[in-house]
Amino acid sequence: MRALTWHGKHDVRVDTVPDPQLLNPRDAIIEITATAICGSDLHLYDHYIPTLKSGDVLGHEFMGKVVEVGSGNHKLKVGDRVVVPFVIACGRCFFCERQQYAACDNSNPIETAPMSETLYGYPMTGAFGYSHLTGGYAGGQAEYARVPYADVGPIVVPDGVEDEKVLFLSDILPTGWMAAENCEIEPEDSVAVWGCGPVGLLAIQSALVLGARQVIAVDHHPHRLELAQALGATVLNFEKVRVHDALMELTGGIGPDACIDAVGMESHGYTLDNAYDHAKAAVGLVTERIHALRQIIVACRKGGRVSIPGVYGGFTDKFPLGALMEKGLSVKSGQTHVQRYMPKLLDMILEGALDTTFLISHRLSLEEAPRGYKIFKEQQNEVTKVVLNPSNATRH
Amino acid sequence: VSEAINKPTVDEAPFTLRHPGDTASAPTAVPITRCTVTINRPRAEVYRFWSDGDQLRRFVHDMCHLENLGRGEGDRNTAVDDADPTSLITKAVPNELIAWRSHAGSDVTHEGHIEFRDSPAGRGTEVTATVPGERSVGAVGEWMAKLRHRDPFMQTRQNLRRFKQLLETGEVSVAHSPPNPFRTPD
Numbered sequence: 001m002r003a004l005t006w007h008g009k010h011d012v013r014v015d016t017v018p019d020p021q022l023l024n025p026r027d028a029i030i031e032i033t034a035t036a037i038c039g040s041d042l043h044l045y046d047h048y049i050p051t052l053k054s055g056d057v058l059g060h061e062f063m064g065k066v067v068e069v070g071s072g073n074h075k076l077k078v079g080d081r082v083v084v085p086f087v088i089a090c091g092r093c094f095f096c097e098r099q100q101y102a103a104c105d106n107s108n109p110i111e112t113a114p115m116s117e118t119l120y121g122y123p124m125t126g127a128f129g130y131s132h133l134t135g136g137y138a139g140g141q142a143e144y145a146r147v148p149y150a151d152v153g154p155i156v157v158p159d160g161v162e163d164e165k166v167l168f169l170s171d172i173l174p175t176g177w178m179a180a181e182n183c184e185i186e187p188e189d190s191v192a193v194w195g196c197g198p199v200g201l202l203a204i205q206s207a208l209v210l211g212a213r214q215v216i217a218v219d220h221h222p223h224r225l226e227l228a229q230a231l232g233a234t235v236l237n238f239e240k241v242r243v244h245d246a247l248m249e250l251t252g253g254i255g256p257d258a259c260i261d262a263v264g265m266e267s268h269g270y271t272l273d274n275a276y277d278h279a280k281a282a283v284g285l286v287t288e289r290i291h292a293l294r295q296i297i298v299a300c301r302k303g304g305r306v307s308i309p310g311v312y313g314g315f316t317d318k319f320p321l322g323a324l325m326e327k328g329l330s331v332k333s334g335q336t337h338v339q340r341y342m343p344k345l346l347d348m349i350l351e352g353a354l355d356t357t358f359l360i361s362h363r364l365s366l367e368e369a370p371r372g373y374k375i376f377k378e379q380q381n382e383v384t385k386v387v388l389n390p391s392n393a394t395r396h
Numbered sequence: 397v398s399e400a401i402n403k404p405t406v407d408e409a410p411f412t413l414r415h416p417g418d419t420a421s422a423p424t425a426v427p428i429t430r431c432t433v434t435i436n437r438p439r440a441e442v443y444r445f446w447s448d449g450d451q452l453r454r455f456v457h458d459m460c461h462l463e464n465l466g467r468g469e470g471d472r473n474t475a476v477d478d479a480d481p482t483s484l485i486t487k488a489v490p491n492e493l494i495a496w497r498s499h500a501g502s503d504v505t506h507e508g509h510i511e512f513r514d515s516p517a518g519r520g521t522e523v524t525a526t527v528p529g530e531r532s533v534g535a536v537g538e539w540m541a542k543l544r545h546r547d548p549f550m551q552t553r554q555n556l557r558r559f560k561q562l563l564e565t566g567e568v569s570v571a572h573s574p575p576n577p578f579r580t581p582d
Contacts (some may be wrong), residue, residue, distance in 0.1 A: 072566060138571075
């Protein structure tokens with residue numbers, strides 16, 4: 001089959017690789033009908049996430065048709081249309097029983113679990129196409145994918161609903177939703193969102209659905225700010241205004257009740273602290289550039305809530321711990337417990353309460369995926385979401 | 397080994413977790429490694445699974461080369477590896493403990509025991525394996541041990557994780573499909 005494979009920094013290619021096979025009883029094989037490039041895939045493209053290997057198949061946002069089902073999988077049947085969550089979860093461990101699917105104790109294989117255990121104290125869950133820290137599972141920017149624990153993760157979608165309407169259930173919609181939910185929004189709240197990429201935009205949409213009185217969006221790409229504005233956000237271009245002062249003005253001097261970091265480890269901004277992060281990252285002293293998160297912790301109101309869906313992988317420096325403690329901020333973060341949110345969000349899509357298709361700016365074939373990565377990286381204003389279509393699948 | 401771990405220690409953490417060089421608080425001259433996992437299944441089921449030789453083969457890859465454990469105290473066990481003749485169950489308390497040691501004629505000396513107890517708050521079963529040997533210290537030590545496949549803690553933990561995966565999920569998680577010709581060899 002054809003698949004998008006990683007070969008080094010800014011070097012991804014579409015190669016012919018072996019077809020996936022059923023390896024365990026609860027597996028399923030999916031013929032992929034739609035898949036997307038995620039903003040967090042750019043962290044792989046930029047080689048900010050360690051433990052990638054040349055030839056790894058990337059992609060963790062995908063959906064398709066079930067073509068093969070393992071003997072122990074009693075949920076799916078051949079022909080089902082499913083959206084696959086990026087988190088691989090067994091559904092039966094201590095964490096999965098508490099719906100903390102992104103903390104699954106079993107899905108990261110024995111051989112790879114010690115890597116994240118060394119970094120984070122405990123082994124991370126498994127995930128598709130996202131380095132060997134999360135298991136080294138082949139991803140879904142391909143014609144086919146093997147889905148482990150497929151009786152827990154994939155959600156069956158009804159016929160007649162277009163792929164693009166439900167594809168983002170795989171990651172960014174639940175991620176935006178959980179980011180907003182982690183803000184514990186009350187009706188009078190102002191919520192500020194840093195980063196108007198796909199997750200930030202869906203967090204804005206979710207915060208409004210969850211009842212925030214005011215949502216303020218911070219970015220510097222005019223088109224992305226337009227999309228945020230169209231959703232109902234008040235927008236701030238950080239290249240044109242002093243963000244902290246503007247937030248004070250917009251919130252009567254109190255500050256935002258909750259702040260969302262939808263930026264992650266590769267923060268932009270021509271500021272002294274960002275230059276410092278760049279310099280230290282260049283020589284390997286830090287792995288994260290956290291300018292946005294610093295600004296968030298300082299800008300959030302006293303006693304406020306900070307939600308971090310943005311991806312971080314390692315270590316940072318000059319973290320404003322004093323502001324965090326002295327102001328009594330609460331912080332919630334984490335990879336998304338996708339399986340927890342999928343059924344409810346699917347219902348909301350089917351009822352018309354949520355529509356995420358406005359994000360899609362580019363539709364490419366799988367063969368064009370390397371170009372998709374390049375334009376998503378280099379033209380962030382215009383390119384908001386790239387959806388790939390691996391049609392004409394040929395399985396050998 | 398069993399007697400040693402019941403001796404009082406200087407604090408409430410297992411003495412196997414003492415800092416390297418803290419020999420004063422060690423109740424035994426023989427270094428011992430302990431490793432615990434919580435398995436989200438009832439204790440009787442967990443004990444039964446460990447006692448089943450066919451199942452044991454699926455998750456114990458290098459800890460003790462045993463099979464057919466659990467027939468009863470005093471039973472000899474056929475070794476998986478022909479070079480490793482037999483080992484002996486020295487103690488078996490149903491749903492609580494299985495202890496073993498290698499037979500006098502064995503090429504490989506090994507012993508250990510595994511304990512089963514109910515996890516507090518209904519979280520399943522806590523399983524603790526205890527084997528001789530000292531855990532590698534520091535990144536370099538762990539790396540060397542990994543190269544030599546000799547770290548008793550890592551080996552024990554991997555076996556317990558496979559045990560847990562099989563009991564909880566019915567399978568052992570694997571990521572690898574057939575070799576990818578485009579992958580750089582490790």
